[in-house]
Amino acid sequence: MLLLFVMLAATVVAEIQDPAAEQIIKFKEKTSGPIGMMTTSAGAPVPHSEALNTLNTRLLLNEYFMDTMTHLVRERIPERVVHAKAGGAFGYFEVTHDISHICKAKLFKQIGKKTPVAARFSPVIVERGGSDTSRDARGYAVKFYTEDGNFDIVGFSTPMYVYNDPRLFPTFVRAQKKNPATNLFDANTVWDFLTLQPESIHMFLLIFGDRGIPASYRNMPGFGIHTYQVENEHGDVNFVRFHFVPDAGIKNLRSEEAQKIGAEDADYLTRDLYKAIGNGDFPSWTVSVQILTFDDVKHADFNVFDVTNTIPLSKFPLRQVGKMVLNKNAVNYFAEIEQLAFSPANLVPGILGGPDKVFEARRLAYRDAQYYRLGANFHNIPVNCPFRAQGLQVYNRDGRAPVLDNGKDIPNYFPNSFNGPVPYDDKKRVQLIEILEPEPNNFRQATELYVNEMTTEERSRLVENVLYSLGSAASFLQERAVKIFSIIHPDLGYRIEQGLRSNKTKPYHDITYNHYIV
Template sequence: MSDKKVLTTNNGAPIADNQNSRTAGPQGPILIDDFQLIEKLAHFNRENIPERRVHAKGSGAHGTFTVTNDISKYSYASLFANVGKQTPIFARFSLVGGERGSSDTARDPRGFSVKFYTDQGNWDIVGNNTPVFFIRDPLKFPDFIHTQKRDPKTNLKDPQMMWDFWSLSPESLHQVTILFSDRGIPDGYRHMHGYGSHTYSLINKDGVRTWVKWHFRTEQGIKNIHPKKATEIAGTNPDSAQEDLFKAIEQGDYPKWRVYIQVMTEEQADNHPENPFDVTKVWSQKQFPLIEVGVMELNRNPENYFAEVEQSAFEPSNIVPGTGLSPDKMLQGRIFAYADAHRYRIGTNYQQLPINAPKCPVHNYQRDGAMRFYTPDNAPNYEPNSIDSAPKQQPQYAEPPMHVPAGTMDRHDHRVDGDYYSQPRALFNLMQSEQKQLLINNIIGSMKNVNHDIQIRQLKHFYKVHPDYGTGIAKGLGIDIDLIKN
C-alpha cells in the first residue's frame, strides 16, 4: 500500500478525479449529481465566518504562564498554587477598530487577551495595551464603536464622527491622550505592555475578596513607530506585526511579559476618593504598587491561523475558582456581550472547538445546537436529578457575597463626578517635551478637517487638562486661544 495520502471527500470517500466536473458529454452542462463539485463550492462559500465586530484583525500564539511569586493570600486559584507552576496559555493581540484588512500600524488601541487553560477550567483576561478605556458605561459601547468604523453613507472612516463623540464624552480624555501619544502606534505586538484594564477580583481560601488590576509588562522593551514611518510600513507591509510575532517565535526568540497585580482591599475601595471600578481611570502605583505574579512566554505559533486565531474566543465571563469579577459597569456589559458575540459569529458550541476547549473535564446539562460533537454518554439532560453519576453542584466553590453600594435602582448619570481632567493632566505632565509635541501634532492631523464647533468643544477639554495641551493644538488649527479658555 502506498504511503501517499488519499484525497477524499469530507465523508472520507476516496476521490478519483479532482480536475473535472461531471457533465452530460464532453461539452455538455454540469450535472447536479456531482456532489463533489457541490460540496467544494458550498464549503468555499462558507469558509469565512463573520469578522469580529471589534478586534477583527489579530495575531496569536501559544505559550506558558509560570508562577514566580506566592499570591496565595489573595487567591486560592489552582494556577497560582505554588511558585514554579506552569499553565498552558493562548494569547491574541489585535487592532480594536480596524477590519481584517487593516494595517498593523494604524493608530488604534491594541487588544491584549490571554486564555489560561487551568486544571479547573479556562480563565480569560480580556484587555488592551492601555490601562483605561474611552467610556465607562456599556450602553455607549455600540455608539462609540460606530464612530471608529465607517460612515454609513460614505463608507469612509470619518474623524468628524470620532471627535464629535469624544468632545461630548469628556471621560474619554485619558484614553484619547494615550491614543494620540507616541504609544498610539506600537512597534508590533512584542514591544507593548498589556492590561486587564478593568478591575477584577481575587478570592482567597478564607473567602476574602481583593480587588485587582492586571498588568503585563513587556520584557522586550517598549518600542513605538513614528506616524510617518507607520504610513510607509502600511504601504509596504500592512501585516508587519503579524510577521514580527510569527518570525520571532519561529526563530526561537520567544517574547515574554512579566505579570503583576495591583491590589485594593474592599475597605480601601469603600474609602477611595475615585470610583475604583471606573475603567476610564487608573490606580496610583505609589498607593497600590505592582506585585509580581509570574511570567508569560509565547513559544509556539499556530499551525492553522483560522482554526486557532480566527476561531479563538475570549470572554471575561470565563473565571475559575479563586478569581472573580467586579461592579465595573463596562466589565459587566462585556460579560454578556463577548460570549454572545461568539455564539453569533462562531456558533453556540464555540467552546467545544479545540482552541477554546478546556483541558480539564467538562460536565453540564447543555445539549445539541449546531456543530455539537460532545455529549456525555448515558447522562440526563436535566437537573436536579436522582442519578448518582450525574454531575452535581459544588457549594464549596461559591464566591463570598459581593458588597455593592446601597442605593436606588435607576439609570444613574455616570458623568456626575466631573473630574475628567486630573488623570490626563498627570499623564501629560509625565511626558517629555518631544512626546508632548508629537501628541499635539497627531491630534492636529486628526482634527484639521473636523467642524469648527466640534474643534472648539474638544479644545476646551484639552485646555482644562493643561493650558499647553489646548493651546498647542489650537495654534496648529489656527484657532483663537481666547475661544477655548472658558
C-alpha cells in the same frame, strides 16, 4: 566557488530568519510526497477525472466540484465588529511569586507552576483586511487553560478604557467605524463622540501620543483594565488589576515610520510575531498585579473601579506574579486564532470578576458575540475547550456542531434524581460586591498624564497627531475639542487651537510652553 557558497549560506540564513515566508516550503521539505489520497468531506476518494476537469461533464454528478464549491461560499464566518484583525500565539504562564494569600485560583497555586495560555493581539477598529500599523488601541486577550476551567483576561494595550457607562459601547463603535453613507472613516463622528464623552480623552491621549502604534506585539504591554475582586482560601477579599509588561521593553512607532511600513506590509505586526516565535525568539511578559484591600477601596480619593482611570502605581505598586511566554505559533490560523473566543465571563474559583457595569455588560456582549459568530457550542471548538478541567460536565445539548459526544447518555436537565452532575459546595465563597459609582472626574488623570508622564517631545507629537485627526472635523467640533483640551491643561488647548488656526498638521511650538508646565 566561494561566491556560490556565500549565496547558499545567505539562502539558509534567510530561511531561518523568516519562517512566515517559508512556511509552505518547509511543509514540502518535511513531507516525502503527497500526504495521502484526496477525499470529499464525506471521506470518499476523489477520482482523477473529477479533480482535473469539469468540461463536457455533468456538474451535479461531480462530487468533488459540488463539495468544494458549496463549501467555498460558506467559508467565512461573521467578522468581529471590533478586534477583527489579529495576531496570536500559544505558550504558558509560570508562577514566580506566591500570591495565594490573596487569591486561591489554582493557576497561582505555587511557584514554578505552569499553565497553558493562548493570546490574541488586535487593533480595535480596523477591519480584518486593514493595516496592523494603524493608530489605534489594541486588544490584549489571554486565555489561561486551568484545572478549574478557562480564565480569560480580555484586556487592552492601554491601562484604561474609553468609557465607564456600557450603554456607550454601540455609540463608540459606530462613531469610530466607517460613515454609513460614504463608507469612509469620518473625523466628524470620531470627534463628536470624543467631545461629547470627555472621559474618553484620557485613553486617547495615549492613542494620539507615542503609545498609539506598537513597534511589535512583542513590545506591547497589556492591562486587564478592570479592578478584579479575588478571594483566598479563607474567603478574605482583595482587589487586583493585572499588568503584562514586555520583557523586551515597551517600544512604539512614530507616525511617519508606521505609514511607511503599513504601505509595504499591512500585516507587519502579525508577521513579526510569527517570525520571532518561528525562529525561537520567544516573547515574554512579566505579569504583575496591583493589590488593594477593602480599606484601600473605601478610603481611596478616586473610584478604583472606574475603567477610564488608572490606579496610581505610586500608591499601589506592582507585585510580580509570574511570566507569560509565547513559544508556539498556530498550525492553522482560522482554527486556532480566528475561532479563539474570549469572554470576561470565563472566571475560575478565586477570581470573581469586576463589580463595575462595563465588566457586567462585557460578560453579556462577549458571550453573545461568540454565539453569533461560532454557534451555541463554541466552547467545544478545540482552541476554546477547557481541556485541563476534570471532565466537561454540562447540561447543554444539541445545536450547531461541534457537539463532541453531546453529553452521551447522562440526564440533560438539573436538578434530577438520576445521578447527573451536581454543583460543588464552597461555603466560604463570597459574593461579588455591589458598588455605587460616583460622578467621574474626567480630567484629573488626563492632566497628570500630560504634565508628569510626557516629555516635551512627546507632547509635541501628541499635538501633531491630534491636529492630523481633528483638522478635518467640523469647526464646532474643533471648538468643543479645544475647550476640553484646555481643561486638561491650558498649554495643550492653546497649542491645538493655534495649530488649527494655522491650518497645519504639524507640531506648534509655543514660546510660553515652559510657563504652562509646572
